[in-house]
Amino acid sequence: MSAVNRYLPAEMNAIKWGLHVSDCGFTDVVSGSDYPPGKHPPEYDFSWERGRTLHEYQLIYITEGRGVFENAATGRVKIEAGQVIILFPGEWHRYRPIKKVGWVENWIGFRGDYAEHLMNAFFSLSKPVFRVGHDEELLNLIRSVVDLTEQTPVGVQQLMAARTVEALARVRMLKMGYHKLDRRIAEKIQQARCYLLEHSEEDVDIEKLSSELGMSYSRFRSLFKTQTGTAPHHYLLDIRVNKAKDLLVNTRLTVSEIAEQLSFTSVYYFSRLFKKRSGMTPTQYRQK
Numbered sequence: 001m002s003a004v005n006r007y008l009p010a011e012m013n014a015i016k017w018g019l020h021v022s023d024c025g026f027t028d029v030v031s032g033s034d035y036p037p038g039k040h041p042p043e044y045d046f047s048w049e050r051g052r053t054l055h056e057y058q059l060i061y062i063t064e065g066r067g068v069f070e071n072a073a074t075g076r077v078k079i080e081a082g083q084v085i086i087l088f089p090g091e092w093h094r095y096r097p098i099k100k101v102g103w104v105e106n107w108i109g110f111r112g113d114y115a116e117h118l119m120n121a122f123f124s125l126s127k128p129v130f131r132v133g134h135d136e137e138l139l140n141l142i143r144s145v146v147d148l149t150e151q152t153p154v155g156v157q158q159l160m161a162a163r164t165v166e167a168l169a170r171v172r173m174l175k176m177g178y179h180k181l182d183r184r185i186a187e188k189i190q191q192a193r194c195y196l197l198e199h200s201e202e203d204v205d206i207e208k209l210s211s212e213l214g215m216s217y218s219r220f221r222s223l224f225k226t227q228t229g230t231a232p233h234h235y236l237l238d239i240r241v242n243k244a245k246d247l248l249v250n251t252r253l254t255v256s257e258i259a260e261q262l263s264f265t266s267v268y269y270f271s272r273l274f275k276k277r278s279g280m281t282p283t284q285y286r287q288k
Contacts, residue, residue: 002027003037004025006024014157018115024109028064032100057086059110060105060107063106066081066097067097071092084130132171141163141167200240244262248282255267
């Protein structure tokens with residue numbers, strides 16, 4: 001698990017600016033890890049059992065994995081890669097990744113008069129979770145704010161604030177664009193996801209699948225990645241790795257037999273991919 005957490009004091013010039021970043025960071029929560037990881041200052045610390053209430057706004061972007069979110073307005077909702085969670089001050093909430101899957105979370109916490117204006121004008125407390133898809137520019141904006149915490153020149157907090165505003169603007173743009181996707185296309189992508197799940201143990205021809213759905217492969221791949229946060233080939237591999245975990249735990253099949261059953265080209269490729277996605281070899285996973 002890798003994590004970067006930055007907590008910043010509120011400087012007077014930053015407060016006068018109208019929006020100041022109070023914390024930011026990112027965490028790669030690997031499958032099987034406890035959550036939340038590590039320790040945080042008392043005002044940010046939480047557990048799933050008691051939840052948490054913050055005194056700031058937060059923008060949280062999930063770029064990999066799956067989990068759940070809950071507050072009083074939404075109840076419990078599923079979270080997937082490519083979704084954003086918006087937190088308002090004074091709002092009780094809780095969230096966590098699915099333990100056997102994990103996730104990657106990226107966030108910025110911020111406060112201020114201008115922050116309050118933006119958030120109340122363009123975002124909703126009753127709809128804090130929405131999809132924006134996989135967007136490298138949004139991720140880079142959040143990570144750039146984290147990088148700026150390592151710098152000390154005068155005015156750096158104003159630069160962090162500007163990039164936070166740009167990240168919020170991009171979130172709104174992506175949110176609006178996503179909801180304008182043709183419903184028929186969204187249904188076709190869902191159809192493709194179901195097909196990959198049902199045929200994950202077969203040698204799936206993804207280009208043929210896109211053709212049968214009436215799309216070129218490049219368009220299909222782009223739309224699939226926008227809605228799921230990952231390319232169709234990687235989506236299929238994730239399904240196979242999760243099935244492999246189940247077979248390692250609940251059957252006596254050898255690693256070679258599992259690789260063959262799940263249509264991997266070789267046991268070496270299967271083992272290398274499994275370790276890349278789970279942090280351990282198939283044999284280590286079975287022993288654990």
